[in-house]
Amino acid sequence: MSGVLIEGHKTIRNGVEVYDFTYINWFWIGSALLSVFFALWVWNAKQKVKV
Numbered sequence: 444m445s446g447v448l449i450e451g452h453k454t455i456r457n458g459v460e461v462y463d464f465t466y467i468n469w470f471w472i473g474s475a476l477l478s479v480f481f482a483l484w485v486w487n488a489k490q491k492v493k494v
Contacts, residue, residue: 444470449464452467
């Protein structure tokens with residue numbers, strides 16, 4: 444996924460490849476926040492008791 448986002452936002456200026464890391468930064472920040480959210484969501488989960 445990182446490679447796709449990095450290559451997708453590459454431009455060539457004066458014959459030099461220039462990379463824009465804005466989108467990949469947002470992707471990884473969002474992934475980290477989702478990871479924390481899901482960890483907190485299941486942290487206090489109780490096991491279902493069968494009767």
